[in-house]
Amino acid sequence: MNFTLYDYAMSGNCYKIRLFASILDVEYERIAVEFYPAAEHKSYKMLQLSRAGTLPILKSGDMILSETSAMLFWMAQKFDSFENWWPAKRGADLNALILQWMDFSSQLSKTVGRARLNALFQTPVDLDKAIEGARRALRQIESHLTEQSFDDKKFLVSDKPTIADIACFPYVALSPDVGANLGLEHDGYPAIQSWLYSIKSLDGFIPMPGIYPMHDLKADETDFAGNRPATGKVG
Amino acid sequence: MVSFAVGLTKNLPDGRVMRSFVENHDLVIWRSVSGQLSCWLNRCPHRGMRLSHGFVRGEALACVYHGWHYGKDTACRYIPAHPDLDPPGTIKTMAFRSFDKGGIIWVNIDNKKDEPIIPNNLLSVRSLEFRCPLEMVEAEIPEFEYHSAKKGLLNLKIKKQGFGKWIIEILGQGLYMHLFLHKLPSQKCAIHALSNDNVSSEQRKDMSRLLEHLRYVSEAKYKVLAA
Amino acid sequence: MNAIEQAMQYWYPIGMLGDLQRSETRKTRLLGMDIELKTEQSGLISVFHQKKPWNTKSAYGHIWTSPSKMPKPLFDVPEAGDHERRFVPCGSVRVRCSPLRAVENFLDVAHFPFVHTDILGAEPHTEVEPYSVNIDETKDEVIATKVKFYQPQAAKSASDGIVTDYVYRVPSPMNALLYKTCPNRDDVQDVIAIFVQPLDEETCDVWPWMALYDDQSTMAEMIEFQQLIFLQDRSVLENQIPIKLPLDPKMEIPTRADLTSVAYRRWLKKHGAIYGAMVSSTDDAWVAAQ
Ligand code: FES
Ligand SMILES: [Fe+2]
Secondary structure (H helix, E strand, C coil): CCCEEEECCCCHHHHHHHHHHHHHCCCCEEEECCCCCCCHHHCHHHHHHCCCCCCCEEEECCEEECCHHHHHHHHHHHHCCCCCCCCHHHCHHHHHHHHHHHHHHHHHHHHHHHHHHHHHHCCCCCHHHHHHHHHHHHHHHHHHHHHHHHCCCCCCCCCCCCHHHHHHHHHHHCHHHHCCCCCCCCCCCHHHHHHHHHHHCCCCCCCECCECCCCCCCHHHCCCCCCCCCCCCCC | CCEEEEEEHHHCCCCCEEEEEECCEEEEEEECCCCCEEEEECCCCCCCECHHHCEEECCEEECCCCCCEEECCCEEEECCCCCCCCCCCCCECCEEEEEEECCEEEEECCCCCCCCCCCCCCEEEEEEEECCCHHHHHHHHHHCCCEECCCEECCEEEEEEECCEEEEEECCCCEEEEEEEEEECCCEEEEEEEECCCCCHHHHHHHHHHHHHHHHHHHHHHHHHHC | CCHHHHHCCCCEEEEECCCCCCCEEEEEEECCEEEEEEECCCCCEEEEECCEEEEEEEECCEEEEECCCCCCCCCCCHHHHCCCCEEEECCCEEECCCHHHHHHHHCCCCCHHHHCECCCECCCCCCCCCCEEEEECCCCEEEEEEEEEEECCCCCCCCCCEEEEEEEEEEECCEEEEEEEECCEEEEEEEEEEEEEEEECCEEEEEEEEEECCCCCCHHHHHHHHHHHHHHHHHHHCCECCCCEECCCCCCCCCHHHHHHHHHHHHHHHHCCCCCEECCCCCHHHHHHC
16 A cells, blocks of 8 residues: 555545545555544544644655645655646746645635534634635635636646645535535635636546535436436436 | 626536526526526425536536436426436426626526627626625725726726626726626625726736725725624 | 424434533523533433423433423334444534425435435436335334335445345434445344434434444444435535425425325324424415525
8 A cells, every 4th residue: 555544534634635646546545533523533542643633644654744735745746757746847936836825725724624614513613713714715716716717727826737726625615515605605706616627527536525526427328408318227 | 677697608618507696586507518508596396406506417407416407498308216207397497588698698587688788899807706785886886996016006987887887997008897796695796897808818817806906895895884 | 283382392312422521511402492411420411491401311322302391202213222233323413404304315315326426326326116105103103115226335334336225214203214235234234313403493413323233344434434425415405495394295396206205294294393394385485485
């Protein structure tokens, strides 16, 4: 195995790693940790593994990572021999911008992520502040993506996706989980919608609860008029 | 006014779905793979799921809950739980007249024929949602001033074209922008903005930022008012 | 009897056994009423509404309470006494939907390929074969039997796709259980339940609970699987219009695959169990949605 991931299926942060591993087609060992209700990530045993007391945890040999940006960077370095996802040779500006959006992704976890945990499991949080911050973050990313589109760029820093897109995708996509009428549904954010669509269209994309899959069928499975599949009864 | 601007054509490519509102009607607007636009009540007749969560398959919109497919004529074409059943013609969604014109998606809820007047050579800038009522923005626009980071205070000529329709001209730069205001439920609204077509990407960014500033001032005033 | 009085006759889950700390007081809500869940130093649990105590009991991994002085007896789950099973409470998930919509969704298989894609269902295996539904008159429960569905990954412990057999039970308006093919043994069935705590007519906390024959999976894995499934449902449940469950047959269109839902709605209506329901199509919220 390439690495071990201590994981929780409902976590947007953990999903970054699962998603990137799937896109890169990298196998890994997965260990489920009971984040809720037992808060197992804060147990003595888990704190021995990672003092941060957070999920996910990526372990490779003796190396333990607890920050997802570092994990994405490590995975890109190790498994993406074409250097698409961390294009080191394409100049300082581009790399700095990637790092900037990776940092920005931690704001998304602190705002959208925390408001969402509250909405699902009533995890304590200053909810108004988290929602306000979440809305500001979504507006920032929406305006940025709008400007990117004027330069025919579909992604956060370039015309191709980078690890910055993977880092920001989960909590932007999960923001409607927080609730209706808070400015966190995607309706008011057309540039975000296009960007989410572009990421969902990537080879190797996998969904998580709260993020629908594309439900795309191969061309021959539905006829053009939207009638039942031409094959009729199947299975 | 019978036709409402609900979004920008460029924000709804073929095969995609969006949600919008006209006069408190929750709407799903979608474009088939061949490019045909439809606008329906945003509720699946089966179990009430919002159709805006659904997905386009060819010329049909499928509901994300149980996958019922509805054709462009609003009739249910396919019920996956009963693959051999021809769904009865009574299972239908409720449609409103919708069309693209001048880069805008228009919806006409009383289904009367009405052709909004709009030049057909405009370029989309963006749609922007405001968390304040439309009236707030209407009141703000005539007074609006904008300091561009690069060009300082812009010389704006602002003209009202009718209710919720404005033209903002940036004098000396050969730039003008058409704004279409769109009332949303819960004290919100949106602006759908287009500009003349011979503009650079930098100029479009400038206009996009101008709109963000308009939102900033309008929302700030609304906050004071609401408090 | 009005909707709330009818609803007050039942027991409701408000916490998970073993999750409560000694000397701790938790605040929660039931049927629109604020309540406090107190755990004494001795471990004794009590529930108060406006300083008045309510009945409590422990069952099926949870603490239950009822506002009524003489609640209807809590339904029986015989499998809870089978010590070969592993009992898995999963915590609660809050959903902004009618508690009745949450139960109805639990009774539905037709959504598996679209909402639980590649886990509980997958296209093109979407067909729902005919099955039977009846009301068990002695227990007064809705029962659906011979429900079959093709599933790519029926449970945490399943490795291949199988046709799963289901039996559904609705013993009270806001609780439902299912018995399904156990991927590891063909002589027994796994039990999965949802116990719904109605905070009000449009918000609920859902407490999934399982009694499984599974000696391979860790507790974390079993809980995660159930939470994952339920969170997928949550995205749908928060987007049904109207929020309350419509009981007028004209308001939504069922097919043969929805027989359980049809029987459930009728049974609710017969009992006047309309807390969280919309009874008629002249209701304001319904007219507004048109
Ligand atoms: S609610 Fe739309 S298909 Fe069932
Ligand atoms: Fe489900």
